[in-house]
Amino acid sequence: MIEHDLTQGPIKGHFRTLAIPAALGMLFSTLYNVVDTFYAGYLGTQAQAGMSVGFQAFFVLVAVGFGLGSAMSALIGNANGRKDRDEARHLAAQGLSYAVLATATMMGLALIIGPTLIALVSEPGAYRDAGQVYFNWMVLSLPGFILGYGGNGILQARGDTVSMQRALLVALIVNIGLTPLLTFGIPGVIPGIGFGGIALATVISQTGVALFILSRVFGRNFMEGLRVADFVPQLVRQATIARQAVPSSFALLITFASGFIVQFALKSYGPEALAAYGIALRMEQLFLLPALGITIALTPIAAQNFGAEHFDRVKEAFWRCCMLGGTTAAVAFPFLWFGGGWATSLFSDDPAVIADGALFLKVEAVILPLYVMLFAINSFLQAVKYAVWTMWIGFYRQVIAIAFFIWLLTSVFDFGIAGVRFAIALGVASGLVLSALVARHVARKTIGSLFAK
Numbered sequence: 001m002i003e004h005d006l007t008q009g010p011i012k013g014h015f016r017t018l019a020i021p022a023a024l025g026m027l028f029s030t031l032y033n034v035v036d037t038f039y040a041g042y043l044g045t046q047a048q049a050g051m052s053v054g055f056q057a058f059f060v061l062v063a064v065g066f067g068l069g070s071a072m073s074a075l076i077g078n079a080n081g082r083k084d085r086d087e088a089r090h091l092a093a094q095g096l097s098y099a100v101l102a103t104a105t106m107m108g109l110a111l112i113i114g115p116t117l118i119a120l121v122s123e124p125g126a127y128r129d130a131g132q133v134y135f136n137w138m139v140l141s142l143p144g145f146i147l148g149y150g151g152n153g154i155l156q157a158r159g160d161t162v163s164m165q166r167a168l169l170v171a172l173i174v175n176i177g178l179t180p181l182l183t184f185g186i187p188g189v190i191p192g193i194g195f196g197g198i199a200l201a202t203v204i205s206q207t208g209v210a211l212f213i214l215s216r217v218f219g220r221n222f223m224e225g226l227r228v229a230d231f232v233p234q235l236v237r238q239a240t241i242a243r244q245a246v247p248s249s250f251a252l253l254i255t256f257a258s259g260f261i262v263q264f265a266l267k268s269y270g271p272e273a274l275a276a277y278g279i280a281l282r283m284e285q286l287f288l289l290p291a292l293g294i295t296i297a298l299t300p301i302a303a304q305n306f307g308a309e310h311f312d313r314v315k316e317a318f319w320r321c322c323m324l325g326g327t328t329a330a331v332a333f334p335f336l337w338f339g340g341g342w343a344t345s346l347f348s349d350d351p352a353v354i355a356d357g358a359l360f361l362k363v364e365a366v367i368l369p370l371y372v373m374l375f376a377i378n379s380f381l382q383a384v385k386y387a388v389w390t391m392w393i394g395f396y397r398q399v400i401a402i403a404f405f406i407w408l409l410t411s412v413f414d415f416g417i418a419g420v421r422f423a424i425a426l427g428v429a430s431g432l433v434l435s436a437l438v439a440r441h442v443a444r445k446t447i448g449s450l451f452a453k
Contacts, residue, residue, distance in 0.1 A: 005080075005304070006081075006159055006304040007310055011320055012320060014159075014297070015301070015317075017159070018159065018297035018301065019161075019290075019293040019294045019296070019297040019324070020293065021162045022156075022161040022165070022292070022296040022297055023289050023290050023293025024169075024293070025161065025164045025165035025169075025293075026168075026289045026292050026293060027286070027289050028165070028168035028172045029172075030285045030289060031172055032172045032202075035172070035176055035179060036201075036202070037051065037282050037347050039183060039198060040195070040198060041347045042184075043130075043195055045127075045350055045353065046126040046127040046130060046271060047195055048278060048347070048353075049122075049127035049272075049274040049275045049278070050122075050126070050127040050129070050132075050195070051131070051278060052277060052278030052281075053118055053128070053131040053263060054131035054133070054134030054135040054138065054199075055134070056117075056259045056263060057114060057117040057131070057135050058134075058135055058138040058139070059259075060117060060260075061139075061142060062106070062145045062146065064106055064146060064245070064249045065099070065102070065146035065147075065149040065150060066149055066249065067245045067246065067247075067248035067249025067250070067251070068095065068098060068099055068149065068150040068153060068248075068249070069149040069150055070153060070244070070245070070387070071241055071244035071248055071382075071387070072091070072095045072150060072154045072156075072157060072241075073153040073156040073157045073299045073300050073382070074244055074382045074383055075157075075240065075241065075244055075303075076088045076091050076092060076095075076153075076154055077156075077157040077299065077300045077303025077307065078303050078304070078306060078307035079157075080157060080158065081303065081306065081307025081310075082308065085222055088157070088222055089223060089226060090226075090230060091237060091240075092154045092217065092222075092223060093230040093231050094230075094238060094241060095153070096147070096151065096214075096217075096231065097231050097233045098150070098233070098242070099146050099147045099150035099151075102146055103142055103146045103147065106142050106146065107139060107142050110139045111139075114132075114135050114136070114139070115132060118131045118132050120264065122263075122274075123267055127271050127274070130195050133195055133196050133199075134195065134196070134199050136196075136199075137199030137200050137202075138202060140203045141206045143207070143210065144203070144206035144210040145206055145210075147210045147213075148164075148167075148209045148210035148214075151216075151217045152213055155216060155217060156296070156299070156300050157303070158220065158222070158300075160216070161296070161297070163212070163213060163216045164209075164213065166212075167213055168209065170205075170212075171205040171206065171209050174201075174204070174205045174208070175201050175202070175205050178200075178204060182197030182200050182201050183195070183197030183198055183201075184197075243387075244382070244385060244387050246391075247387040247388040248390060248391075250394070251378070251387075251390040254391070254394040254395050254398040254399060258397075258398035258399060258402050258427075261398075261399070261403050261406065262277065262402070262424065263277065265406050265420050266420060269416075270352075272352040272353045272356060273356050275348060275350070276344065276353045276354075276355075276360060277356075277360065279344050279347045280340075280344070280356075280357050280360035280361055280364065282347075283336070283340070283357075283361055283364075287332040287335065287336055287368065288368070290325075290328035290332075291371070291372045292375065294321050294324045294325045294376075295321060295325060295372070295375035295376050295378070297321070298317055298321040298376060298379040298380065298383070299379045299383050300383075301313075301317045302379065302380055302384070303384075305317065306446070306447070311446075311447035311448060314384075314447050315447065315449070315450055315451065318380050318450060319450075321376045321379070322373060325369075325373075325376060328372070329368040332365070332368055333365045333368065334365075335365075336361045336364050336365035336368070337361075337362055339361075340357060340359075340360070340365075341354050341355070341358035343357070343361065344356075344357030344358060356417060359418060359421060360421050363421045363422065363424070363425050366425065367424075367425045370428045370429055370432050371428065373435070373436075374428070374431060374435055377435045377439045378390045378393075380450075381438070381442060384446045386442045386446070389442065393434055393435050393438060396430075396431060397428065397431025397434070398427070398431075401427035401430050401431060402423055402424060405422070405423035405427055406420055406423040409423050410423075
């Protein structure tokens with residue numbers, strides 16, 4: 001089993017060890033979504049638009065899993081830095097209990113709010129119906145997502161980003177084969193189930209990911225000695241986890257909620273605009289992957305060193321993260337700026353979709369470095385246990401700023417669909433300014449400063 005003491009050795013070596021597997025894992029995850037978008041394209045623009053709205057509604061629910069993963073990475077990372085094995089083990093057990101409770105809650109919530117969320121960002125018709133079908137199937141994958149990503153946070157805290165990478169690679173391969181089989185079937189042999197087959201393939205593969213990740217968690221030496229009673233929810237530890245997980249989950253929830261604001265603004269421009277937005281999101285994720293892998297690596301590195309009170313190493317890790325992430329954004333710029341239309345054409349032959357997708361990706365090319373800094377600050381705040389700030393920063397950037405700038409650029413200045421994309425860019429830029437001020441304040445309280453002496 002892979003274990004890393006991140007309080008010793010060169011910081012750059014730890015980034016290389018953790019960031020590359022994390023980025024590859026996210027590459028496989030993004031390619032997984034690209035495969036789904038590709039096959040939805042065979043079913044037409046209405047299907048792609050339906051997937052866009054259904055996917056957005058689903059991730060409002062699964063945000064709790066990503067938040068739990070961040071919480072586990074930070075809390076167990078701090079305990080590892082203090083060499084407190086017992087605390088790390090019991091936090092892991094309670095984190096898995098938290099995941100089970102969260103899964104049950106989110107599945108119940110899906111039955112109540114799912115149709116409302118989809119109706120909010122769509123017009124009656126074929127693509128709304130497709131979005132509802134996709135969402136209904138995807139609800140069955142919630143246990144896999146929440147338990148899988150919660151367990152992955154435990155592994156990341158121990159310096160293991162390879163296990164999730166391997167799981168997501170296998171899931172991608174399974175999805176490539178299962179999606180067309182379940183969607184289209186084999187003519188004359190096996191009937192397909194249509195659009196719902198795309199989501200069912202995700203249910204099957206993501207369940208497999210969760211089972212593998214949990215097997216890796218329970219295979220760890222530090223999990224030895226746990227009893228069934230240790231998994232019974234304990235109020236104090238559940239509260240500790242919630243204080244770290246809820247802000248992170250809510251910050252991600254706000255991110256996806258902003259997608260609803262964007263989709264609400266785009267729906268008046270027709271399904272072509274919504275389809276282009278969904279495709280652009282997949283392309284954006286693909287080019288963000290290296291930076292995301294680097295910022296994911298920052299959380300356990302900074303958390304362990306913060307727990308060990310090696311504050312200079314926390315500062316070094318933060319700035320190295322920014323430098324590496326900025327380099328990857330610079331490399332991505334020409335591909336997004338010049339190749340956006342071509343990339344969109346791989347998923348749709350609709351001229352309106354291609355034109356809108358190219359516009360979205362040009363703007364993305366400009367703001368990619370800003371995302372890198374935002375993600376680095378979020379990882380730092382999580383590592384030093386000030387995750388609550390990520391929630392408030394996200395609320396400003398993803399709700400207040402985007403809603404205001406969309407209103408300003410589409411209603412007051414009438415920039416049309418371009419105004420929607422420019423509004424997102426302005427939200428990111430102003431959000432980064434706020435994040436930098438918060439990071440400076442928190443760093444003074446926790447590690448003295450973000451700058452080396």
